[in-house]
Each structure stands twice: as C-alpha cells, then as structure tokens.
Amino acid sequence: MAxxxxxxxxxxxxxxxxxxxxxxxxxxxxxxxxxxTRLRQEDPLHWTQPDGFRPFWSVxxxxxxxxxxxxxxxxxNSARTYLSxxxxxxxxxxxxxxxxxxxxxxxxxxxxxxxxRALTQGWFMPPNLKKLEARIxxxxxxxxxxxxxxxxxxxxxKEVALWxxxxxxxxxxxxxxxxxxxxxxxxxxxxxxxxxxxADQSANKSDEVSMTSDQxxxxxxxxxxxFRYFGAITEDRRANPRDDVASVIANGQIDGQxxxxxxxxxxxxxxxxxxxxxxxxxxxxxxxxxxxxxDQMAKLKNDMSLLPNAVEEMIRWITPVKHFMRTATQDYDxxxxxxxxxxxxxxxxxxxxxxEEVFDAPFxxxxxxxxxxxxxxxxxxxxxLGMHLARMELRALFxxxxxxxxxxxxxxxxxxxxxxxxxGLKSLxxxxxxx
Numbered sequence: 001m002a003x004x005x006x007x008x009x010x011x012x013x014x015x016x017x018x019x020x021x022x023x024x025x026x027x028x029x030x031x032x033x034x035x036x037t038r039l040r041q042e043d044p045l046h047w048t049q050p051d052g053f054r055p056f057w058s059v060x061x062x063x064x065x066x067x068x069x070x071x072x073x074x075x076x077n078s079a080r081t082y083l084s085x086x087x088x089x090x091x092x093x094x095x096x097x098x099x100x101x102x103x104x105x106x107x108x109x110x111x112x113x114x115x116x117r118a119l120t121q122g123w124f125m126p127p128n129l130k131k132l133e134a135r136i137x138x139x140x141x142x143x144x145x146x147x148x149x150x151x152x153x154x155x156x157x158k159e160v161a162l163w164x165x166x167x168x169x170x171x172x173x174x175x176x177x178x179x180x181x182x183x184x185x186x187x188x189x190x191x192x193x194x195x196x197x198x199a200d201q202s203a204n205k206s207d208e209v210s211m212t213s214d215q216x217x218x219x220x221x222x223x224x225x226x227f228r229y230f231g232a233i234t235e236d237r238r239a240n241p242r243d244d245v246a247s248v249i250a251n252g253q254i255d256g257q258x259x260x261x262x263x264x265x266x267x268x269x270x271x272x273x274x275x276x277x278x279x280x281x282x283x284x285x286x287x288x289x290x291x292x293x294x295d296q297m298a299k300l301k302n303d304m305s306l307l308p309n310a311v312e313e314m315i316r317w318i319t320p321v322k323h324f325m326r327t328a329t330q331d332y333d334x335x336x337x338x339x340x341x342x343x344x345x346x347x348x349x350x351x352x353x354x355x356e357e358v359f360d361a362p363f364x365x366x367x368x369x370x371x372x373x374x375x376x377x378x379x380x381x382x383x384x385l386g387m388h389l390a391r392m393e394l395r396a397l398f399x400x401x402x403x404x405x406x407x408x409x410x411x412x413x414x415x416x417x418x419x420x421x422x423x424g425l426k427s428l429x430x431x432x433x434x435x
Contacts, residue, residue, distance in 0.1 A: 174244030281424020
C-alpha cells in the first residue's frame with residue numbers, strides 16, 4: 001500500500017488457523033498469540049495445511065518442543081529448516097539441488113553439524129567470552145553516548161539496537177567497521193522478510209513471499225557478492241591468522257581436511273546474521289516492555305542485581321526466532337497422534353514461551369521471573385551457539401543505559417516487522433532524558 005501498510009499475503013485466509021499460523025501480518029501485530037493459545041488448549045499438535053505451503057505439524061507446547069529437540073537423530077534439520085512457500089523452496093532447489101541456499105549449522109545434521117559446530121564452540125563459551133567483556137562494555141557505552149547526543153529523542157531501533165550488536169559481531173569476526181554498511185545491506189537482502197519497510201530482521205525472502213524470477217536473481221547475486229567478500233576474508237586469514245572467529249572458520253578442518261567453501265561461507269553468514277538480528281530484536285523489545293511497565297522499570301533500576309534475570313525475561317518475551325522446522329525420519333507417537341516418517345514439524349518457540357503449564361501468568365512481563373526454562377535458544381544438539389554472547393551483550397547495554405536513564409516515554413507508535421521466522425521491532429520512537 002502507498003502508506004507503507006503491509007498488504008495481506010495472497011492466499012492467506014483470515015479465520016483459517018492453518019493460513020493464520022504462517023501469516024507474517026499476524027506476527028507483526030502479535031495477533032498470532034491468540035492462535036497459539038487456542039492451539040495449546042485445543043489441539044497442541046495440529047496437522048497444518050496452509051495455502052501454498054507443504055503441510056506440517058504445528059508444535060505449540062513447551063514439553064513437546066523439548067521432546068522433539070532432544071531427539072535430533074529422529075527429527076532432523078536438513079530436509080527443511082524453516083517455513084517457506086513451495087515456490088521459494090522449488091526455486092532454491094533448482095539452484096542448489098536441495099532446499100537450502102546455504103549450508104549453515106541450522107541446516108545440517110550430525111555428524112557434519114557437530115563437527116562444524118565444534119570448530120567455534122569454544123570461542124563462544126563463557127571462559128573465552130570473558131576476555132571480550134571490556135570491549136563489549138565499551139561498545140555499549142559508545143552507543144548509549146550516541147543516544148545521549150541526539151537531543152532526547154530518537155528511534156531506538158535505528159540509532160542503537162540495529163548497530164550495537166552488528167558492531168559486536170563484526171568485531172568478533174574481525175571485519176572492519178568500514179564494511180558495516182555493506183554487511184548490513186547484504187544480510188538484509190539475504191535475510192530480510194517480505195516487509196515494505198524492512199531494515200533489520202532476518203528471514204529469507206522466500207519465507208514470506210512467493211519467489212519470483214526477479215527476486216530469485218537478486219537473491220543469487222547477493223549470495224555471490226557475499227561469497228566473494230568472505231572468500232577474500234578466508235584468503236587473508238589463511239595467510240595472516242588473527243585472534244578472531246574469521247580465522248577459526250578460514251582455517252577450520254574436519255577429519256583432517258579443510259571445510260568446503262560453501263560451508264565456510266555459510267558459517268560466516270550465520271554468525272554475522274543470527275548474532276545480529278536476534279540481539280537487536282531483544283534489546284529493542286525489552287526496552288519497550290520496560291517503558292510499558294514502569295513498575296518493572298523501577299524495580300530493575302532499584303535493584304540492578306536483577307539484570308541477568310530481566311534479560312532472560314526479555315528473551316522469553318520477544319523470542320526473536322519464532323520457529324524452526326524438523327522432519328521425522330521414522331513414525332513417532334506424540335499426544336495420541338502418529339507423526340509419519342517424512343512429516344515436517346514446526347516448533348513454535350514463541351508459543352512454548354507462553355505455555356501456561358510452564359510459566360505462571362505467561363502474558364505478564366516480570367523482571368524477577370524465574371525463566372530458566374525458556375526455549376528461545378532452542379534445546380539439545382542445536383542449542384544456540386551464540387546464546388552466552390547474546391546475554392553478555394544485552395546485560396552490557398542495559399547496565400550502561402538504565403543507571404543513566406532519568407526518564408523515558410514513547411514518542412510514537414512502535415512497529416514490528418512482518419515476518420513469521422525471525423521478527424521484532426523495526427521502529428521504536430522514544431523521548432528520554434539521559435545523564
């Protein structure tokens with residue numbers, strides 16, 4: 001529409017649960033939570049047949065998500081990683097021979113997944129991340145100082161939440177800040193959802209819109225640019241290794257052989273994108289909930305020892321990755337139904353994180369909630385590699401921001417991205433006073 005309002009996806013029928021659960025418009029409005037709640041109560045394992053998509057089981061209960069994630073040999077990733085219309089899947093298959101443009105950790109199964117993950121896992125564990133605390137705290141201060149320089153009003157997403165995690169990730173990868181505009185542009189073109197105003201979220205274009213030939217050509221060209229860019233990074237790091245993640249990837253080996261070019265390029269891309277968008281969404285969404293709930297803001301500011309717990313509640317509340325897919329390799333009985341070999345399953349993490357059987361008053365945001373059981377990072381073999389880094393970044397940002405914040409209010413209507421895979425705020429206008 002001319003005013004920027006997202007137009008409904010052709011074929012999405014309102015009032016039809018199967019179409020609604022994949023409709024990105026409902027994720028932008030959070031109306032999807034009504035559908036999740038109804039399914040948890042009436043049909044928690046729901047056979048779903050949306051128009052234009054391959055059918056799948058909708059998994060909406062916390063316990064079922066954990067049961068499936070624990071059994072990665074029965075429920076695999078490689079056949080189908082996220083919800084995408086058939087047209088998008090067919091286009092990618094015509095280009096690559098499978099349903100994936102890349103071969104990232106989330107697209108692969110063991111033993112290859114485990115061996116690739118092991119290359120960088122130590123780098124992202126708390127003992128190693130400890131040495132990054134001062135650098136991350138410095139970046140947090142830099143961005144809050146920038147916020148203070150803006151005269152008491154800004155769009156928090158576009159001025160802070162978008163750039164802070166991107167710069168952390170670029171620093172960890174060893175990519176110069178002079179390349180940040182390129183990195184942002186490239187990752188948006190690969191992972192931006194079908195939203196007319198999209199700026200900063202990560203879901204493949206084919207997730208939200210039918211793949212046209214022009215979009216397919218654009219997507220392929222973007223992938224080729226990224227392959228050239230990271231190919232040069234690989235060549236440099238093999239000749240001049242440094243203490244950064246790019247050097248680990250460039251020189252990584254599996255079973256005594258260098259990892260393949262497609263795997264290496266995909267590794268760079270998943271680190272750059274997944275480490276950026278999810279943290280950006282949680283930072284901005286977390287601040288919005290604190291603004292909406294002054295009692296929770298006051299409780300946290302008066303007792304900053306609650307910050308680690310508050311960050312965990314932000315992650316539960318936002319759940320930036322709304323789902324991942326699995327495919328059954330054998331028949332499996334769950335909730336009195338038989339999942340057939342070859343059936344797809346969508347694990348709806350945002351629903352699991354609102355499960356009334358797990359969380360007391362799940363639609364209340366509480367900075368002192370015990371949220372150890374949240375599933376935003378997944379579970380089992382595919383537990384998020386960067387979860388400790390994400391927590392560290394969020395703690396550093398709010399540790400810098402909240403003590404300096406004297407007042408804050410909304411200066412306009414917040415807007416969410418239109419995406420059913422990875423989503424969050426794309427605009428958060430605020431008015432504030434900072435020390």
